[in-house]
Amino acid sequence: MTDAGQDHVIHGNFPAGGPIEFCSDHHYLLYAREGLLHLDDDGRRWSLPPARAALIAAGRTITFRLPRPVVALSVLFTPDGRPPASALSVFAMPPLARALLEELRQCTGGPADPHETLLFQTLRSTVWRLSHGPAPLHRPTGHSPLVRRALDRTEATLAEDPTFAALARDLSVTGRTLARHILAETGMTWRANLRRMRVMRAVDLLAAGPGSVTEIALTCGYTSLSAFNAAFRDLTGMTPSEYRDSLR
The missing domain is CATH 2.60.120.280 (Regulatory protein AraC)
Structure with missing residues (x-):
């Protein structure tokens, strides 16, 4: 040093x-x-x-x-x-x-x-x-303890196909209350947050190892490869394979 x-x-x-x-x-x-x-x-x-x-x-x-x-x-x-x-x-x-x-x-x-x-x-x-061309892919963290817990629990269960109703029950709030707080604090619905988290997890996995795109899609909670490719392209501008190729 x-x-x-x-x-x-x-x-x-x-x-x-x-x-x-x-x-x-x-x-x-x-x-x-x-x-x-x-x-x-x-x-x-x-x-x-x-x-x-x-x-x-x-x-x-x-x-x-x-x-x-x-x-x-x-x-x-x-x-x-x-x-x-x-x-x-x-x-x-x-x-x-x-x-x-x-x-x-x-x-x-x-x-x-x-x-x-x-x-x-x-x-x-x-x-x-x-630094003049920053990467746009990030997720909100929330500000209140309720929303932080909701988003962290969602992120921890991506591969288990989390549902909003089960999340609201786990947090002991009504679905309407939870939906209102998530939208107010993140500017997105819970479903949009879930989609963003899944793509972010896929980015991590594509960079970390040699797993196939299909395996990564399943790990991130997608049952359809076409849906995974569409979501990934929408948020990153590339397909998963194109993103992996760009790292080499």
Whole structure:
């Protein structure tokens, strides 16, 4: 690790856990080389498999969780010069950005090493450009305890074909009350939230392993491959196969 006044890499293994609240006086590129991160900010949640990263501006407080163990490969950028496009951006990590990170992980030259300095400069320029085209796929987290519990329980049972009536019974509220609160806090119906969660889970699984598209569709609660493909394309602009190909 370099001096506190320099850009530097954070690399290490971290167990599943959280929530963890984090704030830095550096701009922070949050990236999981292996595993999965969930990032919560201002009522929204993103999934960060190895195909995606987040750029968090200095001074921004975020909360993240590790659903499974993570090998982190992140960077702290000094806040000198041009700030990021926004306080928080989540975007796809192309091969170039990943290759720059891997090269920096192996550098040992220190802050005076011209090769390392050039790598940091190139990575900063690349990440700043990527932050102008953020990934839109996230889900609301809700603000009240009721809606947070409802959405978390829905997400935990995606493969079990959850129903709204059973969810309302489990939370001891009427369906009308629960529907009203979910719509007011998330701007979407429960069914639309469920659809978004399923696609987000599929994104995680497509990035994580070699399972077939059909297997992933079933794991995410779809019984029709055509319905899965349509929902995935609607929210990501690509079919599941096209998305997986884009990661290579």
